[in-house]
Amino acid sequence: MTRTVDVPDLVDRARAGQPRAVARLISLVEDASPRLREVARALAPFxxxxxxxxxxxxxxxxxxxxxxxxxxxxxxxxxxxxxxxxxxxxxxxxxxxxxxxxxxxxxxxxxxxxxxxxxxxxxxxxxxxxxxxxxxxxxxxxxxxxxxxxxxxxxxxxxxxxxxxxxxxxxxxxxxxxxxxxxxxxxxxxxxxxxxxxxxxxxxxxxxxxxxxxxxxxxxxxxxxxxxxxxxxxxxxxxxxxxxxxxxxxxxxxxxxRGELPRRRARRAAGEIEAIALNTLRSRLGTGQAGTAATRLAEQVATGTLDPYTAADHLITALTT
Amino acid sequence: MTRTVDVPDLVDRARAGQPRAVARLISLVEDASPRLREVARALAPFxxxxxxxxxxxxxxxxxxxxxxxxxxxxxxxxxxxxxxxxxxxxxxxxxxxxxxxxxxxxxxxxxxxxxxxxxxxxxxxxxxxxxxxxxxxxxxxxxxxxxxxxxxxxxxxxxxxxxxxxxxxxxxxxxxxxxxxxxxxxxxxxxxxxxxxxxxxxxxxxxxxxxxxxxxxxxxxxxxxxxxxxxxxxxxxxxxxxxxxxxxxxxxxxxxxRGELPRRRARRAAGEIEAIALNTLRSRLGTGQAGTAATRLAEQVATGTLDPYTAADHLITALTT
The missing domain is CATH 3.40.50.300 (P-loop containing nucleotide triphosphate hydrolases)
Incomplete structure (x- = not known):
């Protein structure tokens, strides 16, 4: 389904209290839409x-x-x-x-x-x-x-x-x-x-x-x-x-x-950021250069030419360069 | 308990079939000993x-x-x-x-x-x-x-x-x-x-x-x-x-x-390497430069000055430089 999504407009309408705009935005994040990042950026200030x-x-x-x-x-x-x-x-x-x-x-x-x-x-x-x-x-x-x-x-x-x-x-x-x-x-x-x-x-x-x-x-x-x-x-x-x-x-x-509210919210945000970051890294393992490296490293470990910890170090390097 | 561990000697004795050496090596890996990496390297060829x-x-x-x-x-x-x-x-x-x-x-x-x-x-x-x-x-x-x-x-x-x-x-x-x-x-x-x-x-x-x-x-x-x-x-x-x-x-x-044995073992090794790599990255979030960055990013997301996806991108950069 290719439906044009005007994210800023959706956010404006959601802020104006339009239920359909709210529902559409939730669907976009729930379905991990390609526009997810754009939605997140547009929402953050509010x-x-x-x-x-x-x-x-x-x-x-x-x-x-x-x-x-x-x-x-x-x-x-x-x-x-x-x-x-x-x-x-x-x-x-x-x-x-x-x-x-x-x-x-x-x-x-x-x-x-x-x-x-x-x-x-x-x-x-x-x-x-x-x-x-x-x-x-x-x-x-x-x-x-x-x-x-x-x-x-x-x-x-x-x-x-x-x-x-x-x-x-x-x-x-x-x-x-x-x-x-x-x-x-x-x-x-x-x-x-x-x-x-x-x-x-x-x-x-x-x-x-x-x-x-x-x-x-x-x-x-x-x-x-x-x-x-x-x-x-x-x-x-x-x-x-x-x-x-x-x-x-x-x-x-x-x-x-007690000033606990901002602390609790920062802790919540920290968990959220960490989950997104680790998921992002994990998804990179399946494709591209990191994916190729992951496959090669797995073969080396399986055949005993490399230990899994050294392989993990190489994998981190491959993920991040 | 500071007990000197001679890893190469332990591995030699384990390969010679000495039960106590085998038990000691398993304890080292099970307790996530600081020598874990050394143990893994010494074991790999065998x-x-x-x-x-x-x-x-x-x-x-x-x-x-x-x-x-x-x-x-x-x-x-x-x-x-x-x-x-x-x-x-x-x-x-x-x-x-x-x-x-x-x-x-x-x-x-x-x-x-x-x-x-x-x-x-x-x-x-x-x-x-x-x-x-x-x-x-x-x-x-x-x-x-x-x-x-x-x-x-x-x-x-x-x-x-x-x-x-x-x-x-x-x-x-x-x-x-x-x-x-x-x-x-x-x-x-x-x-x-x-x-x-x-x-x-x-x-x-x-x-x-x-x-x-x-x-x-x-x-x-x-x-x-x-x-x-x-x-x-x-x-x-x-x-x-x-x-x-x-x-x-x-x-x-x-x-x-069917040639499935090496494939199955490579898949197993891939999972193992991935788990170690993600654990390593996660543990870095608590300390040092990445830990500092994680705290700062969480505060920005909690107050709405940054969205969590962009924060996750920054976190990945901090984790890997």
């Missing part, structure tokens, strides 16, 4: 504004409902909101999360809300590649807040958490107790815990267990002064959302007051 | 000889028993045998697999057998880093065959499979049927299937299911002409081991006749 909030938790804890409730709360404040729904296990190749779409339906016609589902198609480094770039699009499009929703399973979740200024971990009574959360390494990354479906039996026990585990845990992160609060909510009825918002604001203020 | 056979399968299918039976069979032919037991889930930090040690006990005093358990300690890239180097030690020490035994779970297994000339996937009746194997992507990597514990109920059904799934599957690998045989065995009683050996020999001959 980024660095949005607060990024990650939401994660096991399937069934009510992530989409909670995300939707938070969207409403931020909209009530008059803020522009972006949502990136990342589901590494989604079988839909285009990444559409039907459940989200349905639940997010109330926001579908709101010009102050951009919702995008992303699947992890795995090309060019998967999540770590496309999601930060989609985030930049929403940031440049004037979103005050971007909510990144992920299924709380494994590596891809941790990658997405690393994008967020504030990470919210959702639990539900009788589903994932505090100990399980601790096992999953989730204590390490959570800034705010929400016990959702708090009208169910066992909500108090879950909250209590969680607080106990938090009191035992040592926080390894730079903001050791922050103890993650545990907030109870019933997102489906919008109960407790004020408390969640208060916790999110408190964490944001904490980061800001 | 590598490229060993046949590498990967064995994988779910816990309980009898991997260690089968490995032990194969060790015996190769020893009966007068060949020198190495065993690398890799268990990514092993809780023993030193990587000792007690079960293996006990079952391998019969070979413990055989000077023609080297057995090494490796845990995936995850430093410097984990499995993909240390196992190929340990393999080189056993190869240089004169092993005709190296058996690499892994638990058939997830990514690390696939990494280890990529080391092997021939990959054996073990199943047992009523444990992992053909469909499960296909799901796990194991059909893609298996060159030989062994239905172990074939004296149990359901062995014929498992073998039949497996053959059916194989007949449906398309082989993506270069050796599309090879259809993986399904062999039944009772490794604990050494029944069917002759058939397994015949299947291994047939696959080896197939690879050799």
């Amino acid at each position: 980024t660095g504004h949005a607060r990024v909030i990650g939401l994660t938790g096991a399937p069934g804890v009510g992530k989409s409902t909670s995300t939707s409730a938070l969207v409403r709360a931020y909209r009530d404040r008059g803020e522009r909101v972006g949502v990136l729904a990342v589901d590494p296990s989604s079988p839909f190749s285009g990444g559409a999360l039907l459940g989200d779409r349905v639940r997010m339906g109330e926001h579908a016609t709101d010009p102050g809300v951009f919702i995008r589902s992303m699947a992890t198609r795995g090309h060019l480094g998967g999540l770590s590649w496309a999601t930060p770039q989609a985030l930049r699009v929403l940031d440049a499009a004037g979103c005050d807040v971007v909510l990144v929703e992920t299924v709380g399973v494994g590596q891809s979740e941790v990658e997405v958490v690393s994008l967020a200024d504030t990470t919210v971990v959702l639990l539900a009574p009788g589903m994932g107790d505090g100990v399980q959360a601790a096992k999953a390494g989730i204590l390490e990354v959570a800034d705010v815990f929400v016990v959702n479906k708090a009208d169910r039996d066992g909500a108090d026990a879950t909250a209590r267990d969680l607080k106990h585990v938090i009191s035992l845990g040592r926080r390894e992160r730079a903001d050791a002064g922050w103890r993650p609060p545990v907030v109870k909510a019933v997102a489906a009825r919008a109960e407790g959302i004020d408390d969640v918002m208060a916790a999110l604001d408190a964490h944001h203020a904490h980061l800001r007051d | 590598t490229g000889h060993a046949r590498v056979i990967g064995l994988t399968g779910a816990p309980g299918v009898g991997k260690s028993t089968s490995t032990s039976a194969l060790v015996r069979a190769y020893r009966d032919r007068g060949e020198r045998v190495g065993v690398l037991a890799v268990d990514p889930s092993s809780p023993f930090s030193g990587g000792a697999l007690l079960g293996d040690r006990v079952r391998m006990g019969e070979h413990a005093t055989d000077p023609g057998v080297f057995i090494r358990s490796m845990a995936t300690r995850g430093h410097l890239g984990g499995l993909s880093w240390a196992t190929p180097q340990a393999l080189r030690v056993l190869d240089a020490a004169g092993c005709d065959v190296v058996l690499v035994e892994t638990v058939g779970v997830g990514q690390s297994e696939v990494e280890v499979v990529s080391l092997a000339d021939t990959t054996v996937v073990l199943l047992a009746p009523g444990m992992g049927d053909g469909v499960q194997a296909a799901k796990a992507g194991i059909l893609e990597v298996a060159d030989v299937f062994v239905v172990n514990k074939a004296d149990r109920d359901g062995a014929d059904a498992t073998a039949r299911d497996l053959k059916h799934v194989i007949s449906l599957g398309r082989r993506e690998r270069a050796d599309a002409g090879w259809r993986p045989p399904v062999v039944k065995a009772v490794a604990a009683r050494a029944e069917g081991i002759d058939d397994v050996m015949a299947a291994l020999d047939a696959h080896h001959a197939h690879l050799r006749d």
